[in-house]
Amino acid sequence: MPRYALKIDYHGGPFAGWQRQSGQASVQEAVETALRRLEPDAPGIAAAGRTDAGVHAIGQVAHCDLAKDWDPFRLSEALNFHLKPAPVAVLAAARVPDDFHARFSAVERRYLFRLIARRAPLTHDTGLAWRVLNPLDAGAMREGAAHLVGYHDFTTFRSTLCQSKSPVKTLDEITIEEREIPHGREYRFHLRARSFLHNQVRSIVGTLERVGAGSWSPDDVKAALEARDRATCGPVCPPDGLYLTQVSYPEDPFA
Incomplete structure (x- = not known):
C-alpha cells in the first residue's frame, strides 16, 4: 500500500485532542473519517504529536496507507472537501517511503x-x-x-x-x-x-x-x-x- 505524509492545520477548540477517543470528537477521527470517504477500508493513521484538548497545530504531520496510488495534490484536495466544516485542513500531502513514520521518524x-x-x-x-x-x-x-x-x-x-x-x-x-x-x-x-x-x-x-x-x-x-x-x-x-x-x-x- 502506498504511504503518504499529511501536513495538517487545525483549531483545537472543538476537539478532545488529536487522539481518537470514544464518544468525543478528535482530530484523528475527523481525518480518518475523511480518508474513509475516499477508501472505505483505509487503516488508521499515526501523527507526530498527540496534542491535548484545545491545543492547535499549524504543522502537525500524520501518515496514512492507502490502496490507490493517489496524486498527492488530488489527495489533499479530496480530503479538504470531506473535512468540511471541521476546522481541520490538509496543507500538503506527499508520497513517502514505506518505512516513514510520522512519530518515530521525526528528529x-x-x-x-x-x-x-x-x-x-x-x-x-x-x-x-x-x-x-x-x-x-x-x-x-x-x-x-x-x-x-x-x-x-x-x-x-x-x-x-x-x-x-x-x-x-x-x-x-x-x-x-x-x-x-x-x-x-x-x-x-x-x-x-x-x-x-x-x-x-x-x-x-x-x-x-x-x-x-x-x-x-x-x-x-x-x-x-x-x-x-x-x-x-x-x-x-x-x-x-x-x-x-x-x-x-x-x-x-x-x-
Missing part, C-alpha cells in the same frame, strides 16, 4: 505558545491565546528559561499521567518574543526539542509567567527543575495558546 518538534497581557477580554483571539491582566517582565522570563535549556530531568515539568519511559529530555531552545499590540502586549514562547513530555510546554510557560509577574525569581525555576518534584512546578497554563508549529525529518517529505 525535531517546535511549539509556539501565545500569551496576551491586556485588561480587556480577548475577542478575535478567544481560544487562540492565554490572557493575563498585567504586563510581564520578559527579561526575567528569559533569565528563568535559560535554566531549562539543555539536557535535564524534567520530572517537575511533566504531567503525572505522562507515559514517557524517562523524564530526561534535551530542550534545545526557548526564545521569548515581546511585541506591543493595541492596549496590551503579546509574548510568544518558542520551544524546540526532539520530543516533549506530556504537558511539558504548558508547565514551563505557566512557571515562566509567574516569573514575569514577579511571584517567582528566575532562580526559583532552577530550584524547581532540580527538585525533580511535580509539586514544585508553577501553574499549568491553559491549552488555548499552544500550537504545534513544525515537525522535522532527516529529509523533508514536503520539499
